[in-house]
Amino acid sequence: MAIKDYLRERFFPHMWCPGCGHGTVLNCMLRAIENLALEKNDIVMVSGIGCSARISGYVDFHTLHTIHGRALAFATGVKMSRPDLNLIVPMGDGDALAIGGNHFIHAARRNIDITAIIMNNRIYGMTGGQFSPLTGYGKLATTAPYTNIDHAFDTVSLAIAAGASFVARTTTYHARQMTDIIQKAIQHKGFSVVEVLTQCPTYFGRKNKEGSAAEMMENYKNITTPIGSKKSQENPELIERGIFVEKEMPEYCSEYKKIIQKAVKGK
Amino acid sequence: MGKPKLKKLHIRQEWCKGCGICIHFCPKKVLELDDKDKAFAARPQDCICCKLCELRCPDLAIDVEAEDE
Numbered sequence: 001m002a003i004k005d006y007l008r009e010r011f012f013p014h015m016w017c018p019g020c021g022h023g024t025v026l027n028c029m030l031r032a033i034e035n036l037a038l039e040k041n042d043i044v045m046v047s048g049i050g051c052s053a054r055i056s057g058y059v060d061f062h063t064l065h066t067i068h069g070r071a072l073a074f075a076t077g078v079k080m081s082r083p084d085l086n087l088i089v090p091m092g093d094g095d096a097l098a099i100g101g102n103h104f105i106h107a108a109r110r111n112i113d114i115t116a117i118i119m120n121n122r123i124y125g126m127t128g129g130q131f132s133p134l135t136g137y138g139k140l141a142t143t144a145p146y147t148n149i150d151h152a153f154d155t156v157s158l159a160i161a162a163g164a165s166f167v168a169r170t171t172t173y174h175a176r177q178m179t180d181i182i183q184k185a186i187q188h189k190g191f192s193v194v195e196v197l198t199q200c201p202t203y204f205g206r207k208n209k210e211g212s213a214a215e216m217m218e219n220y221k222n223i224t225t226p227i228g229s230k231k232s233q234e235n236p237e238l239i240e241r242g243i244f245v246e247k248e249m250p251e252y253c254s255e256y257k258k259i260i261q262k263a264v265k266g267k
Numbered sequence: 268m269g270k271p272k273l274k275k276l277h278i279r280q281e282w283c284k285g286c287g288i289c290i291h292f293c294p295k296k297v298l299e300l301d302d303k304d305k306a307f308a309a310r311p312q313d314c315i316c317c318k319l320c321e322l323r324c325p326d327l328a329i330d331v332e333a334e335d336e
Contacts, residue, residue, distance in 0.1 A: 014326070019288060213325075
């Protein structure tokens with residue numbers, strides 16, 4: 001199936017700003033799904049609120065556009081009732097880690113078979129450029145005109161500590177790697193977290209003088225490095241990208257099924 | 268297997284927002300913006316079908332078709 005067949009073309013051109021990285025995430029995600037030859041009816045995409053969450057409107061799967069930060073809670077419900085379906089939950093950094101922070105860590109802890117894609121643009125774009133939990137110290141935002149004094153989460157460390165069994169990071173510049181990682185994340189049985197550094201040229205880029213969308217992507221090339229590379233040892237400031245964790249662990253729905261079997265035994 | 272040859276580089280003008288990502292990263296400088304700020308293939312003969320523009324396009328507007336496909 002061509003990626004066009006996965007789109008709801010009637011809603012195009014989409015509402016994201018020119019150069020917004022979210023479109024590239026949509027593009028690479030659809031290619032990952034195409035490579036896996038998944039049927040449209042076997043995928044459920046659940047999203048919350050924000051620019052990133054609008055992604056669910058553009059794909060011709062089963063889609064749920066839910067409330068802010070709670071996409072994982074809705075997805076958990078769908079997965080528990082229909083474990084045979086593939087659940088994909090794209091979220092923004094604020095949606096996943098501020099408003100939905102608790103849902104995120106507990107979904108990871110349970111190891112429920114859901115693919116969470118965190119589209120990290122370091123800002124609340126839709127509402128006008130307020131700082132998010134990933135904006136970072138010293139950065140500018142509409143609500144931090146004298147620089148932000150909040151420190152950022154390290155999404156990967158957080159996901160690992162919370163118990164996710166697949167954790168990866170990539171960027172919109174590394175589109176081939178993104179496609180490959182999302183493909184592996186969907187195939188992984190358990191809670192998968194993929195953090196994608198994605199540019200918001202309109203708010204984060206403009207406030208922090210990071211230039212055009214292409215220049216922001218160019219910057220991802222310069223500030224990231226493959227996990228454990230020589231460059232990373234020489235310069236610990238660089239952000240590592242790649243797959244950090246990929247391990248087999250009991251999956252929540254499978255474990256729940258066993259509990260039901262135990263409970264009905266002999267009845 | 269020879270070098271992949273371009274059959275068609277199709278850009279949906281109505282989806283393109285002229286962000287310039289495809290132009291910036293094209294290794295062969297095939298693409299340019301037209302007078303309406305939409306990307307178009309100015310030098311299609313130089314295209315090596317790496318498809319990075321197609322993959323990175325945030326507007327899903329680009330379709331690169333190689334001859335062997």
